[in-house]
Amino acid sequence: MASVAATGTPSPEELKFLEIQQKYIEEAAKRLRPDGLDQFVRLKDAGSERFRALAEDPWADHAALNAREPVKDGAKYKFLISGAGYGGMLYAVQLIEAGLASGPNDILMVDAAGGFGGTWYWNRYPGLHCDVESYIYMPLLEETGYVPKYKYAPGPELLEHANRIATKWNLHDKALFRSSVKSARWDEASQLWNVDVTEGRGPGEPSRELKLQAQYVLVACGILTNPHIPKIPGLETLSGDIFHTARWNYSVTGGSPEDPSLTGLQGKRVGIIGTGATAIQIVPRLAKWAKELYVFQRTPSAVSWRGQRPTDPEEWKSKIAYKKGWQLERMLNFDSYMTNGAKEGQENMVADGWTEMPAFSAVIGSPAAATLVPTSEEIGKHVGRLYQLDLPSREAVRARADSIVHSPETAAKLKPWYPTWCKRPCFSDEYLQTFNLPNVHLVDTDGKGVDSATPTGLVVAGKEYPLDVLILSTGYVTPSIGSGNPATRAGMQIYGRGGRSLDDKWQNHGAATLHGVCTNGFPNLFFSPVAQSGQAVNNVFSIGAGSEHAVHIIAKAEAKAGAGAIVEVTSEAEEAWTMEILKRAAWFAGVGGCTPGYITAEGEFTRISGDPAEMMKRSRTTPWGEGMESFLNVLRAYRAEGSLKGIEIAARA
Numbered sequence: 001m002a003s004v005a006a007t008g009t010p011s012p013e014e015l016k017f018l019e020i021q022q023k024y025i026e027e028a029a030k031r032l033r034p035d036g037l038d039q040f041v042r043l044k045d046a047g048s049e050r051f052r053a054l055a056e057d058p059w060a061d062h063a064a065l066n067a068r069e070p071v072k073d074g075a076k077y078k079f080l081i082s083g084a085g086y087g088g089m090l091y092a093v094q095l096i097e098a099g100l101a102s103g104p105n106d107i108l109m110v111d112a113a114g115g116f117g118g119t120w121y122w123n124r125y126p127g128l129h130c131d132v133e134s135y136i137y138m139p140l141l142e143e144t145g146y147v148p149k150y151k152y153a154p155g156p157e158l159l160e161h162a163n164r165i166a167t168k169w170n171l172h173d174k175a176l177f178r179s180s181v182k183s184a185r186w187d188e189a190s191q192l193w194n195v196d197v198t199e200g201r202g203p204g205e206p207s208r209e210l211k212l213q214a215q216y217v218l219v220a221c222g223i224l225t226n227p228h229i230p231k232i233p234g235l236e237t238l239s240g241d242i243f244h245t246a247r248w249n250y251s252v253t254g255g256s257p258e259d260p261s262l263t264g265l266q267g268k269r270v271g272i273i274g275t276g277a278t279a280i281q282i283v284p285r286l287a288k289w290a291k292e293l294y295v296f297q298r299t300p301s302a303v304s305w306r307g308q309r310p311t312d313p314e315e316w317k318s319k320i321a322y323k324k325g326w327q328l329e330r331m332l333n334f335d336s337y338m339t340n341g342a343k344e345g346q347e348n349m350v351a352d353g354w355t356e357m358p359a360f361s362a363v364i365g366s367p368a369a370a371t372l373v374p375t376s377e378e379i380g381k382h383v384g385r386l387y388q389l390d391l392p393s394r395e396a397v398r399a400r401a402d403s404i405v406h407s408p409e410t411a412a413k414l415k416p417w418y419p420t421w422c423k424r425p426c427f428s429d430e431y432l433q434t435f436n437l438p439n440v441h442l443v444d445t446d447g448k449g450v451d452s453a454t455p456t457g458l459v460v461a462g463k464e465y466p467l468d469v470l471i472l473s474t475g476y477v478t479p480s481i482g483s484g485n486p487a488t489r490a491g492m493q494i495y496g497r498g499g500r501s502l503d504d505k506w507q508n509h510g511a512a513t514l515h516g517v518c519t520n521g522f523p524n525l526f527f528s529p530v531a532q533s534g535q536a537v538n539n540v541f542s543i544g545a546g547s548e549h550a551v552h553i554i555a556k557a558e559a560k561a562g563a564g565a566i567v568e569v570t571s572e573a574e575e576a577w578t579m580e581i582l583k584r585a586a587w588f589a590g591v592g593g594c595t596p597g598y599i600t601a602e603g604e605f606t607r608i609s610g611d612p613a614e615m616m617k618r619s620r621t622t623p624w625g626e627g628m629e630s631f632l633n634v635l636r637a638y639r640a641e642g643s644l645k646g647i648e649i650a651a652r653a
C-alpha cells in the first residue's frame, strides 16, 4: 500500500484502514467504564446468599471423598502442590519422573475442586471443547499413549484425560480435594512452609481446618478459576432459575455433560448474558431446546471457522504421532504461526483458523520483538504494522458474519470492531448460524451491557425481556489482578522471609521473577508462570514449560545440596530478568488501544497509561516479548550453562 507520506493523499485502502481504526477507537470508548474491575463481583464474595451458593461445587462425590483416609492435621510433605488441574498435574508428573518424589508423603496436591482436571472439572457446560487442537493441548499424549477422539476434544474427554494421568502416575492417593489453600507462611526456624488449608466435607458437614507443612510449595492455581458476575441492579430479585456457566445446573436444563438433550428447557424462555468464548460454545445447544433464546450481547466475539473432525487413525499414525517428540514439534509449529514467526515454505501442521491470525502475536510476543527499538516513533510504527497485519483476517471474520447470518441488521451487530488480540478469538461452525433460527433473539446492548433486572426478566434500553432461566456467561476475575501475582489470583496469602506477603511485594513493586517461576524472598516457592514468562495461545504449552523448568531447578539444587535443599533466586537475578522483560515490553503496546475485557483488566491498563511509574510497574507483568520458542531457547541455554546462575542453594540445617 502506497503511504500518505509518500503521495500526499491517502489511497482508498489507506482511507478504509483509517476508517476502521476510527471505528475501533469509537467502539472501545463506548465500553470503557469508570468502575473497571469493580463492575463485577466474584461469585463466592457476592452479597446475596443466593449468588454465593452458585459458586458451590455441583460435581463432588462427597460420600466417596468423606470415606477416604483423612489427611492428618500437622502432616508434613515434601511438595505441596496447590491446584490439581493440568498445571498441577504436570508439576506432579515431572517431579515423579525426575525421581524427586518417590516416597508416600512426597506429594500432596490440594484443590478446591472435588477431583482432578481444574478447568475441565469445573466447566461441564453443553458444547464445551478445547479451542486449541487437542493433539497439542492435551498434555502427555506420548507418555500415556492416548489418541484423542476429535481434533478439538469435548469437555468430558479432557476431564477423563486428567484422571488417566492421575491413574498412570498414582496421583489419586496424593490429592486432598474440596480444600482451599488459605495461606502459606515461610517458617525460618524449621525452614519449611506452614500451609493453612480449609477442607470442605460437603453439605451439612463442618469443614476441617488443617495446618500442614511442606518443604516446597508449588502454586498451580490456574488463570481463569474465579467466576464473576456483573453487578446488575435487581439481579438478585429475578425469580427464575439462574446459574453461572462454570457451575452448570443440569437439574434445571436436563441432559448431562455427556447427554446434550436439554429437555428441561423445553417450553422455557432462556436468557444468556455474555458472548465470549464460553457462550459461543453454549448458545447453539440452548437454541435447540429453549422455546425462546435471548442472547444479551455487550461486545460480539470474532467467530472464525472451526473444522471439527474425528481423528483419522491413519493420519494419526503417519502424520501426527509419527515420531518420538512429535507433540513438542507440533506445539512449536503451531506457535510459530501465532507469533508470526513461521518460516517460508514450512508445513502448517495444525492448519486451523488460529494459524490465520499472525497479529495475535501482539499479546504473546514474536521473534520480531528482538529488533524493535523502543522509541515512541518506532512503537507507533510497530502498532500500525500490527493493525495492518490484522486487517485481512479481521475483514474475513466480519465478511463471514454477512455470509452466514440472513438478517443484515443482525449480521452487522455480530461483527467485531477491535483487533484480534483484544479478546480470545472464537471458532465455531454453529454459532453464527444459530441467529437464523426463529426462536433465537440477539439483544445487542451497543456496548452498554444489561441495564437492570426485575423479578420477571432483564431490561435493556427500557424494554423488559421476560425469562424463566438466566445463564450467566460472564467470565472470570482477570488473571492480571495483583500485578499478575499467583497468590492474589488463587485467593491465598503467601508470606515469605520476614513475614512479607507476595501481594505486598508485587502490588508495590510490580512483578519480579526469574523466568516467571520463582521470586526472591520466597524460598522453595515455585509457581505456574503468567508474568515474565513465555506465553502461548496453547496454555498447556506455557504452563508445562514453566513446571519443567522449575523441576529442573529443584533437581539440580537437590543434586548439589541434598534432599533438604533451600532454593532461592537472588534479588539481583530477578531484577536482571525483569530488565530483559522490560527491554521487550514495548512489543505489547498494541494492547493499549483495546476494547475492555480481561486482557486489559477491563480497561484499567488503558486508564493508567499517563502515569510513568504505574506504566513501568505494569510493564514488569508482561510476558517474554519474543514468543515461546525464543523463551524455551533462553531456558535451555540457562540450563545448559549448568550453574543455576542467580539461584542460591543451601542445605537445610
Ligand code: FAD
Residues within 6 Å of the ligand: 082, 083, 084, 085, 086, 087, 088, 089, 110, 111, 112, 113, 117, 118, 119, 120, 121, 123, 129, 130, 131, 132, 137, 179, 180, 181, 182, 220, 221, 222, 223, 224, 225, 278, 489, 490, 491, 492, 528, 537, 538, 539, 540, 543
Ligand atoms: P486450572 O485448570 O484452572 O486449575 C487450577 C486449579 O486450582 C483449579 O482446580 C482450582 O480449583 C484450584 N485452585 C485455585 N485456587 C486454589 C486455592 N486457593 N486452593 C486450592 N485450589 C485452588 N486454554 C487453552 O489453551 N485452550 C483451551 O481450549 C482452553 N479452554 C478453556 C475453557 C474454559 C471454559 C476456561 C475457563 C479456560 C480455558 N483455557 C483454555 C484456559 C485453561 O484454564 C488452561 O488451558 C488450563 O486448563 C490451565 O490449567 P491450570 O492447571 O493451570 O489451571
Ligand code: NDP
Residues within 6 Å of the ligand: 031, 129, 130, 131, 132, 224, 230, 232, 273, 274, 275, 276, 277, 278, 279, 281, 296, 297, 298, 299, 423, 424, 445, 448, 449, 450, 473, 474, 475, 476, 596, 597, 598
Ligand atoms: P469472557 O470474559 O470472555 O466473556 C464474558 C462475557 O460477558 C463478555 O461477552 C462480556 O462482554 C459479557 N458481559 C460482562 N458483563 C456484562 C454485562 N453487564 N452485560 C452484558 N454482557 C456482559 O468469559 P468466557 O467465560 O466467555 O471466557 C473466558 C476465557 O476462558 C476465554 O477468553 C478463553 O480464554 C477461555 N475459554 C476458552 C474456551 C474454549 O474454547 N476452549 C471456552 C470458554 C472459555 P464484554 O466483552 O463487553 O466484556
